[in-house]
Amino acid sequence: MxxxxxxxxxxxxxxxxxxxxxxxxxxxxxxxxxxxxxxxxxxxxxxxxxxxxxxxxxxxxxxxxxxxxxxxxxxxxxxxxxxxxxxxxxxxxVWSVGKVFHGHDKVFEFNLLPQEGHRNPAxxxxxxxxxxxxxxxxxxxxxxxxxxxxxxxxxxxxxxxxxxxxxxxxxxxxxxxxxxxxxxxxxxxxxxxxxxxxxxxxxxGRVFEDNFLIADVRMTADFPTERWFWFDPPFDGAGQSALLHKQPDDVWRIDFQLGWDIDRAAELDPAKVRARVDAMLGADVSYDLVWTSIYTFQCRxxxxxxxxxxxxxxxxxxxxxxxxxxxxxxxxxxxxxxxxxxxxxxxxxxxxxxxxxxxxxxxxAADENILNSTRATDFLTPKSPAASLFRDAVLDLARRHPFARVLINSGRLSLPSVYDGLSLTGPDELNGPPETRPGAPAVDAPLAQGFLLDRLKGRFTVLAIDAQIPDLTQLPGIPLERLTLTTSRDDPTGALRARYLGGAPAALYLVRPDQHVVARWRDATPGMIESALSAAIAKGA
Amino acid sequence: MALTDTPNIPDPDGFYDELLAAHAGLSAGQTHALNARLVLILANHIGDRDVLRAALATARAGAEGTR
CATH class of the missing domain: 3.50.50.60 (FAD/NAD(P)-binding domain)
Structure with a gap:
């Protein structure tokens, strides 16, 4: 490396x-x-x-x-x-395992297993x-x-x-x-x-009344490559929550939630930062402080x-x-x-x-991200006695009961937004899988040669699966790629069928330059495709 | 599905006994924590968001005017 x-x-x-x-x-x-x-x-x-x-x-x-x-x-x-x-x-x-602790105890762990048939990890x-x-x-x-x-x-x-x-x-x-x-x-x-x-x-927007201390440290410790998150961490001075996460070059991100009324300059004193990190890692672990910073949350x-x-x-x-x-x-x-x-x-x-x-x-997309981020922040930093009561109840139940684990929110990890029902998004006339519906980013799939997303190269593309692309003569003057795939030849794992056809025998997809799906059909006339394409460049239907 | 607000629990007096027995000997803080766990357990069992929303509104109505 x-x-x-x-x-x-x-x-x-x-x-x-x-x-x-x-x-x-x-x-x-x-x-x-x-x-x-x-x-x-x-x-x-x-x-x-x-x-x-x-x-x-x-x-x-x-x-x-x-x-x-x-x-x-x-x-x-x-x-x-x-x-x-x-x-x-x-x-x-590359990481996939996350562990959540409450005090000394592990509450649960999750594994963002790389989805089969995607070129990239989560x-x-x-x-x-x-x-x-x-x-x-x-x-x-x-x-x-x-x-x-x-x-x-x-x-x-x-x-x-x-x-x-x-x-x-x-x-x-x-x-x-x-x-x-x-x-x-x-x-x-x-x-x-x-x-x-x-x-x-x-x-x-909202400013959350809390300060977080970041300490990036370099050490050759044998902590696993996992995301560890503590509610009420058991080590001295760690505040209400803490995070440990690995970066390249033997650098670890450590995050401490310090609360609102703090003296920023004093908290950034390297001796004080080191005392906190020592308490977390153990006094016998040697490390260098690479970067420290204090930030507040804002959603705006x-x-x-x-x-x-x-x-x-x-x-x-x-x-x-x-x-x-x-x-x-x-x-x-x-x-x-x-x-x-x-x-x-x-x-x-x-x-x-x-x-x-x-x-x-x-x-x-910003509204969706702000909503998710606000909810995570409200869980991390309860703002009322009731919020604390329920958060503790969730953490307590999660040790034994799977249903409560989905309520723990230490951040809902970023997924792309789906442009459902927005101006450029066209018709869904395939009874197909929801994950590739119009507005969604095209989902990767392994082909006989390479991956599907490599074939969607930044231009509008008509993707035909077990179907023929009709002759398109009334295009609105923009470059259009055509990609024809057959499940018998191009779909060695069945992922293409599962992600793009579902129960349908064939499909036509119109995909944007940013790989979001515009529209999809079981079968389409040239006019249907041309009209969806025009709408997708704001030329009206 | 609508929120059931007609009697639905067999042997209601027996249930009430068991509810109080579950809290027996607990401090106020422990009782609050037990109730919070109970709410979450029952909410998950019900699962229906419309029913849960109606239940929350019904319970909230009881809080208006009280201090």
Missing amino acids: DKSPPPIDALYPYAHSADQDAARPAHHPVIVVGAGPVGLVLALDLAQRGTPVLVLDDQQGPGEGSRAICFAKRTLEIADRQGVGRRLVEKGV FINLQQPYFESYLVEAIRAAQADGAPIEIRGGNTVTGIEPRADNVLVTVETPDGPYRLEAAWLAACDGARSALRGMLGLGFE RMAEFRHGRVLFAGDAAHLVSPFGARGANSGIQDADNLAWKLDLVTRGLAPEALLDSYAEERGA
């Missing part, structure tokens, strides 16, 4: 650009502000589609600290489409700087192949002026300010989004993710508590959702209204 530490600075050092000397603001089709996971995934996706994109970041590299560490299967599938997935999985720690743990640096490497490789993408580090956006036909931004650099013009601007500038502030836009979202030509994505648009790994993972799904839409709109192949569907779909 690669043991090199993640490069934390100067991955995209400041360099003077010709745009800074231009007499008039240089025009760019798409500017992405923020080179975090969301901005990088979005930019790489656009560049791979051939739409020119400029990334501006106020830093010059990923920065320090592990930060996001849990990347979910859907993120890995998106990364696979971008050519980065294998790298992430090879470096990441989760990997990987420090965020690795994720970012692999994306930057892929962007460099794309650049070398001529892809129209550029990252400018040390470029801080300090002003924004939305206009009818473009967005004018002022950018501060070590050589002084300059201005740029963008047809579309994606604000991926994080939880404290400066762009959101400059536009005076609200960020409504912007009312609208699209403001004219400015689109907000990731933490800039919505914020959840970390339990459930729904922050970075949902932001990466935002990028996946936005990239193909922005590409089609920029090329003039789809109306601007398609971008409203970004706000609609990812707004619904």
